[in-house]
Amino acid sequence: MSGGGPLGRGALGRALARNRRRLVIAVPLLWLGLFFLVPFLYVAKISLSVPAIARPPYLPLWEWKDGTLDLSLNFGNFLFLIQDRLYLAAYLESLRIAAISTLITLLIGYPMAYAIARSPAGRRNLLLMLVILPFWTSFLLRVYAWIGFLKSNGVINNTLMALGLIDTPLVLMQTDFAVYLGIVYTYLPFMILPLYANLARLDGALLEASADLGARPLTTFATVTLPLSARGIVAGCMLVFIPAVGEFVIPALLGGPDTLMIGAVLWNEFFSNRDWPVASAVAVVMLLVLILPIMLLRRVQAAPEADASKAEDAA
């Protein structure tokens, strides 16, 4: 088979005339550049401006006055984030909730991914499809479904009371527990898919060799399977953790007034307080917090590509 380097394969791309090639590259590059990358510069810019009662509600960052550029950077929004304890608390709370939910998702997702990867080959595609299917139905409606389960006269409480296990309804809604549950539930497919991709590639011969050498199943799992799936674990965890930190819908619908997550804080600064500069500052800090996990994700995602092309070259 004709292979290519890790940077792409096929002569088709190379055969295009240089101008056409540039044109083809330009379309996705310009679209994503303009509508994904450039907007961050605006967030950075607005985060340094002064809030004002105007449309849009902030003062311009620079102005030409009598031929001189009048530039006024206002770091007050960031100072405000440091001074008001609410913001620090919200960042820490978001990181904590995201981390705990990610851990629970891993504990549920890993056995599922493992079981699917070890199931008969003919059944794997069906099982995977069943994992992905909920992801295709509305996220908002699936979070809504949990309200019906968790509220005081909801499905869980009604069942437990009918069975005589409890006398008074448990308080499940508007708790941190409900938020964990919501995050675990909605992000579970994002954990299972990379783990499955990783575990399915695992060489069965290695497990057999380990067993032949007398290792007990648990030892084989801990010394062979687990280390070899480390990359899938990191990828799955980051795919859950990063969006969970900035999650808005789940805490808004399932959390209580004490659940303070930074995504909801940003939302309120923007929509309720109409303080766009502070909302932007909140976003800038959130991005800075998330840069490290995003880089980690990119590293583990880039690695299997390189592995695959290496294997392909060898074949």
Place this chain on the structure above:
Amino acid sequence: MRGVSRHRPLLALIVLLGFVFLYAPIVSLVVFSFNESRLVTVWGGFSTKWYVELFRDSQILEAAWISLRVAAASASIATVVGTLGAFVLVRFGPFRSRALLSMMITAPLVMPEVIIGLSLLLLFISMEGLIGWPSGRGMMTIIIAHATFGAAYAAVVVQSRLAETDLSLEEAAMDLGARPVRVFFDVTLPGIMPALISSWLLAFTLSLDDLVIASFVSGPGSSTLPMVVFSKVRLGVSPDVNALATIVIALVSLAIIVAALLMNRRRPMR
């Protein structure tokens, strides 16, 4: 594998419990949409009255129509942009902005929606000030926003498909003297058609589902379905939302079954 087969019942139980967890809320949504009682979780007999109520709710119908149009338009743009992005990354070899493009395709997948929504709104407002376009916020700005993150998803789907296609057909066509553009449209594109269909469907459903980004970039008179549903749901459960959910679930399942059948016919199981 000896070590594994002993655990088979345990593994099957894990998968079963996992699926109960994933599907129980969805099943309950559907069941209680046919409930006579207004109390969503207490069974009061079979009824379809919430469906009737849903179809009388002009606010929801209007929002659904806006959402469907936005989703169709943004999914189409997303598929084109995403396919080009994937093609460039998989088939073009090294070029100067490769790392940048690859980053811009993976980052939107995990970027918190509040950040994407806020940043795009600020861009749109500045663009309006600079060049007068887009004038105001509405369907156009939602379409652009959804097309952007949809393109990232589409690129990932198409990328994995392109990476596993057999190159010999393309090479044969080129050896026979076909021009590259012709080869792309006659050989490459039909080969990755299933991936194009899945990425269009994926971008469509993601757009139909988005609350946060649309809330930031929408304008007066362009409330999408999730925005209307969210404001309803925030006040508590209401049975007509269950009815809506059931319709959405039915349509999505139908689309996925059709897509799966189409793909199996095009690509016989290996």
